Amino acid sequence: xxxxxxxxxxxxxxxxxxxxxxxxxxxxxxxxxxxxxxxxxxxxxxxxxxxxxxxxxxxxxxxxxxxxxxxxxxxxxxxxxxxxxxxxxxxxxxxxxxxxxxxxxxxxxxxxxxxxxxxxxxxxxxxxxxxxxxxxxxxxxxxxxxxxxxxxxxxxxxxxxxxxxxxxxxxxxxxxxxxxxxxxxxxxxxxxxxxxxxxxxxxxxxxxxxxxxxxxxxxxxxxxxxxxxxxxxxxxxxxxxxxxxxxxxxxxxxxxxxxxxxxxxxxxxxxxxxxxxxxxxxxxxxxxxxxxxxxxxxxxxxxxxxxxxxxxxxxxxxxxxxx
Amino acid sequence: xxxxxxxxxxxxxxxxxxxxxxxxxxxxxxxxxxxxxxxxxxxxxxxxxxxxxxxxxxxxxxxxxxxxxxxxxxxxxxxxxxxxxxxxxxxxxxxxxxxxxxxxxxxxxxxxxxxxxxxxxxxxxxxxxxxxxxxxxxxxxxxxxxxxxxxxxxxxxxxxxxxxxxxxxxxxxxxxxxxxxxxxxxxxxxxxxxxxxxxxxxxxxxxxxxxxxxxxxxxxxxxxxxxxxxxxxxxxxxxxxxxxxxxxxxxxxxxxxxxxxxxxxxxxxxxxxxxxxxxxxxxxxxxxxxxxxxxxxxxxxxxxxxxxxxxxxxxxxxxx
Amino acid sequence: xxxxxxxxxxxxxxxxxxxxxxxxxxxxxxxxxxxxxxxxxxxxxxxxxxxxxxxxxxxxxxxxxxxxxxxxxxxxxxxxxxxxxxxxxxxxxxxxxxxxxxxxxxxxxxxxxxxxxxxxxxxxxxxxxxxxxxxxxxxxxxxxxxxxxxxxxxxxxxxxxxxxxxxxxxxxxxxxxxxxxxxxxxxxxxxxxxxxxxxxxxxxxxxxxxxxxxxxxxxxxxxxxxxxxxxxxxxxxxxxxxxxxxxxxxxxxxxxxxxxxxxxxxxxxxxxxxxxxxxxxxxxxxxxxxxxxxxxxxxxxxxxxxxxxxxxxxxxxx
Numbered sequence: 001x002x003x004x005x006x007x008x009x010x011x012x013x014x015x016x017x018x019x020x021x022x023x024x025x026x027x028x029x030x031x032x033x034x035x036x037x038x039x040x041x042x043x044x045x046x047x048x049x050x051x052x053x054x055x056x057x058x059x060x061x062x063x064x065x066x067x068x069x070x071x072x073x074x075x076x077x078x079x080x081x082x083x084x085x086x087x088x089x090x091x092x093x094x095x096x097x098x099x100x101x102x103x104x105x106x107x108x109x110x111x112x113x114x115x116x117x118x119x120x121x122x123x124x125x126x127x128x129x130x131x132x133x134x135x136x137x138x139x140x141x142x143x144x145x146x147x148x149x150x151x152x153x154x155x156x157x158x159x160x161x162x163x164x165x166x167x168x169x170x171x172x173x174x175x176x177x178x179x180x181x182x183x184x185x186x187x188x189x190x191x192x193x194x195x196x197x198x199x200x201x202x203x204x205x206x207x208x209x210x211x212x213x214x215x216x217x218x219x220x221x222x223x224x225x226x227x228x229x230x231x232x233x234x235x236x237x238x239x240x241x242x243x244x245x246x247x248x249x250x251x252x253x254x255x256x257x258x259x260x261x262x263x264x265x266x267x268x269x270x271x272x273x274x275x276x277x278x279x280x281x282x283x284x285x286x287x288x289x290x291x292x293x294x295x296x297x298x299x300x301x302x303x304x305x306x307x308x309x310x311x312x313x314x315x316x317x318x319x320x321x322x323x
Numbered sequence: 324x325x326x327x328x329x330x331x332x333x334x335x336x337x338x339x340x341x342x343x344x345x346x347x348x349x350x351x352x353x354x355x356x357x358x359x360x361x362x363x364x365x366x367x368x369x370x371x372x373x374x375x376x377x378x379x380x381x382x383x384x385x386x387x388x389x390x391x392x393x394x395x396x397x398x399x400x401x402x403x404x405x406x407x408x409x410x411x412x413x414x415x416x417x418x419x420x421x422x423x424x425x426x427x428x429x430x431x432x433x434x435x436x437x438x439x440x441x442x443x444x445x446x447x448x449x450x451x452x453x454x455x456x457x458x459x460x461x462x463x464x465x466x467x468x469x470x471x472x473x474x475x476x477x478x479x480x481x482x483x484x485x486x487x488x489x490x491x492x493x494x495x496x497x498x499x500x501x502x503x504x505x506x507x508x509x510x511x512x513x514x515x516x517x518x519x520x521x522x523x524x525x526x527x528x529x530x531x532x533x534x535x536x537x538x539x540x541x542x543x544x545x546x547x548x549x550x551x552x553x554x555x556x557x558x559x560x561x562x563x564x565x566x567x568x569x570x571x572x573x574x575x576x577x578x579x580x581x582x583x584x585x586x587x588x589x590x591x592x593x594x595x596x597x598x599x600x601x602x603x604x605x606x607x608x609x610x611x612x613x614x615x616x617x618x619x620x621x622x623x624x625x626x627x628x629x630x631x632x633x634x635x636x637x638x639x640x641x642x643x
Numbered sequence: 644x645x646x647x648x649x650x651x652x653x654x655x656x657x658x659x660x661x662x663x664x665x666x667x668x669x670x671x672x673x674x675x676x677x678x679x680x681x682x683x684x685x686x687x688x689x690x691x692x693x694x695x696x697x698x699x700x701x702x703x704x705x706x707x708x709x710x711x712x713x714x715x716x717x718x719x720x721x722x723x724x725x726x727x728x729x730x731x732x733x734x735x736x737x738x739x740x741x742x743x744x745x746x747x748x749x750x751x752x753x754x755x756x757x758x759x760x761x762x763x764x765x766x767x768x769x770x771x772x773x774x775x776x777x778x779x780x781x782x783x784x785x786x787x788x789x790x791x792x793x794x795x796x797x798x799x800x801x802x803x804x805x806x807x808x809x810x811x812x813x814x815x816x817x818x819x820x821x822x823x824x825x826x827x828x829x830x831x832x833x834x835x836x837x838x839x840x841x842x843x844x845x846x847x848x849x850x851x852x853x854x855x856x857x858x859x860x861x862x863x864x865x866x867x868x869x870x871x872x873x874x875x876x877x878x879x880x881x882x883x884x885x886x887x888x889x890x891x892x893x894x895x896x897x898x899x900x901x902x903x904x905x906x907x908x909x910x911x912x913x914x915x916x917x918x919x920x921x922x923x924x925x926x927x928x929x930x931x932x933x934x935x936x937x938x939x940x941x942x943x944x945x946x947x948x949x950x951x952x953x954x955x956x957x958x959x960x961x
Contacts, residue, residue: 011951056548057947057948058544058547058548058942059948060940060941060942060944060948061450061941061944061946061947061948061949062940063948063949064948064949064950064951065948065949065950065951066950066951066952077950079950080947080948080949080950081947081948085550085552086550088547088548088549089548089549089550090550093548094548096541096544096545100541101540101541101542102541102542102544102545103542103545104542104545104546104560104564105542105564105638105639105640106563106564106567106637106638107560107563115549115551116549116550119549119550119551120550149640151639151640165549336777336781339778340778340781340782343778344782347782347787351790351791352794355794448943448945449944449945450941451944451946452945452946463921463924463925464917464921466924467866467917467918467920467924468913468917468920469870469873469874469877469892469913469916469917469920470874471873471874471877471892471896472873472909472912472913472914472916472917473913475895475901475909476909476913478901479906479909479910482901535941538941538942538943538944539940539941539942540942543942543943544942547942553943553945556943557943561943578784578785581783581785581786582783582784582785582786582874585785585786585874585878586877586878589877589878590896600786600789600878601878601879604789604793604878604879604880605879607793612790612793613790615786616786616787616790619783619786620782620783620786623781623782623783624781627781
């Protein structure tokens with residue numbers, strides 16, 4: 001049972017400016033097999049971005065991390081920055097949100113891709129430039145545009161360039177953190193198609209972070225739903241949609257407007273809990289429509305509820321009463 | 324040409340500012356009530372012929388409007404009147420003064436920029452550590468010290484080690500070029516150091532906040548994700564980008580440099596533009612004051628323009 | 644340090660924040676640098692205001708020889724007129740502070756108004772006013788101050804006006820930026836759609852929102868005003884009938900304190916000015932930091948993130 005990527009019990013705490021800590025990620029575990037596509041879903045503040053930044057060791061100095069991240073069986077987080085850095089980009093590459101200025105504004109796009117190639121010893125000089133041209137074309141950008149600066153690209157093209165750069169060193173895992181947020185709907189569709197095609201053609205595993213369920217439905221085989229820093233349910237996307245085992249999952253899918261459906265989108269009342277304090281009971285119980293007495297006192301544990309699926313909800317212990 | 328209109332706009336701005344300065348200069352010195360200030364021909368110890376010549380040159384009997392035009396014409400010829408103090412042409416005095424000021428101020432500013440940038444980067448890099456707090460405290464300390472007071476402090480501390488007055492040793496007879504340069508540098512040490520220390524404080528703070536701003540940008544995170552080592556990231560990405568706000572802010576400090584040089588030259592009797600201003604004020608030498616003021620303003624406008632163009636070269640986004 | 648994490652569910656700008664004039668007090672209480680600054684400034688103000696009562700000797704009273712050495716009776720020695728330095732410093736601080744505050748008041752009024760009008764009305768008014776501000780900024784202020792003071796004549800009033808009229812640009816810019824952001828907020832638009840007049844909106848909605856940044860800018864301007872006063876006094880352009888800290892330094896300089904070895908005539912007054920400028924700077928910067936949400940997390944630092952051995956839930960569980 002050797003998955004490509006195994007995240008074990010990741011915990012992230014942030015120091016707060018006025019003292020105390022924020023427990024942003026609470027015991028998150030994930031597995032990703034070769035070529036598999038996993039969606040990490042949740043609302044803002046659920047800890048999904050922090051999780052993927054954590055597994056790449058890209059956290060700020062105010063963060064404290066615990067847990068293991070096994071890449072082909074080797075714990076890359078063992079010694080922190082020193083053990084994780086050699087794997088960046090060559091094994092695990094990341095694409096950030098399109099709205100971010102993830103590309104250095106004072107350098108040309110191709111020079112930034114060349115930097116990745118030269119840094120990891122894959123190519124230099126003319127070879128590197130040729131490779132950059134290939135990469136750009138594979139994402140649909142004309143070769144010669146590489147010598148332009150990022151501000152001369154549209155949002156969608158910048159995102160394509162970022163994807164090209166991420167593929168430069170032939171990683172086995174591509175992490176995409178909200179890759180289509182802040183892009184036009186039309187451009188979103190293009191980017192998603194691109195990701196789909198590239199992952200297929202290059203046999204990449206994809207870890208897709210998003211709050212947008214239709215995106216997960218389109219691209220991913222499996223999904224993990226995060227709430228208040230922990231995973232509350234995970235399993236194949238289809239089953240999550242048809243047979244959710246956690247009220248949050250169910251409400252999340254219900255909250256998504258369906259173009260052809262007759263249902264009225266239901267928004268979930270209330271707000272997520274504060275993570276700077278330890279919580280009593282289930283983090284979701286104040287907003288849950290099916291909570292009962294046990295939910296207030298006892299925190300549910302993520303357990304397997306069916307083949308390949310797990311959920312953290314007391315309702316799964318009550319035989320007849322499931323979602 | 325890329326961004327041609329940006330360049331044109333900045334040059335136009337500089338030109339208009341110069342014009343405003345000229346108007347201001349004229350207004351302040353020729354429109355004041357009473358003739359103590361306005362009468363350029365009141366040169367003490369001058370012959371009546373000279374006085375008469377000046378009055379004619381500057382059309383002191385004509386209307387104010389005509390005088391302004393004449394003023395501009397004379398300025399174009401480099402004629403700024405005669406100094407009340409040493410009866411020499413103002414422009415000649417100023418030229419000597421400027422050539423004395425530039426090396427001293429230049430040296431001090433250069434050191435301040437180099438060391439200020441160094442400590443600023445270190446402070447940003449070691450954020451939250453004692454090093455940072457000490458660096459900031461020191462920088463703030465130097466920044467808060469009045470320039471002339473710091474100058475006097477240095478005189479007191481280094482009395483006997485470095486000369487505390489003048490630019491050259493009057494007793495050095497017939498020095499070789501090398502001896503002369505050494506002598507000047509020796510005299511330059513304290514005034515340049517004073518300026519350097521005061522500016523260093525300000526620059527450290529500027530560079531630190533520019534670096535912190537830059538280090539919070541997303542492309543830094545990308546660089547880190549690509550596998551670059553921290554030092555390489557600072558060198559290749561952070562510093563290059565931080566140069567932009569740093570250039571702007573250093574340009575803003577030009578006014579501060581001017582004020583500082585006036586005070587430093589006064590304390591150390593350095594025969595530059597700053598001291599020329601001081602002496603002109605002391606001796607009510609209005610032509611000199613008028614000329615020196617103009618030169619100072621022009622220098623600031625010039626260097627600001629240089630900074631604008633530098634910024635333009637550094638930032639590819641300015642083309643729009 | 645600014646707040647790094649927003650509280651979930653609270654979107655800034657949705658409704659007016661609580662009255663922010665308490666921010667100054669907040670910052671002073673919570674930021675150690677501001678606390679120190681406020682304490683130092685407070686001490687100076689108290690000493691200066693109560694100088695007539697607290698000064699140990701008379702301001703014009705010769706109590707010893709020229710440049711008398713420091714002693715128990717006179718901890719900071721005597722100046723060239725035999726006058727006690729401690730007394731001089733207290734009276735000097737008085738004038739320096741008066742000039743500093745008064746000039747800043749002038750510049751705050753001008754700058755605040757310009758910024759307010761420019762930011763609120765926008766359009767042509769804004770363009771014109773900002774152009775004027777730009778030109779004001781382009782002319783170096785100290786030489787201009789020197790020239791005007793030299794021509795106009797040295798008097799306290801002149802000095803205050805000259806400094807005030809040249810320092811307003813920073814405040815104007817900062818206020819304008821803030822007004823422009825407040826102008827777009829939901830509750831202002833609502834008020835306008837309900838028919839509230841401009842003046843009413845400005846007084847009730849805009850002013851309270853810009854007062855924190857105005858105060859921060861003002862405090863920083865005080866530091867500059869004090870410096871400018873000492874510079875002008877040093878160059879002989881201060882009011883000859885008043886003793887300010889700058890004048891004390893100038894006197895010492897003119898009357899050969901250094902060659903007489905009387906460091907006590909020079910070091911204390913300058914140190915006092917430095918402390919005043921430092922304390923105002925610390926308070927101002929702390930306020931700016933608190934108001935400026937742009938100071939985000941640095942992605943890079945000498946220290947990296949920390950590791951903790953594998954634990955269960957909670958940082959204290961083993």
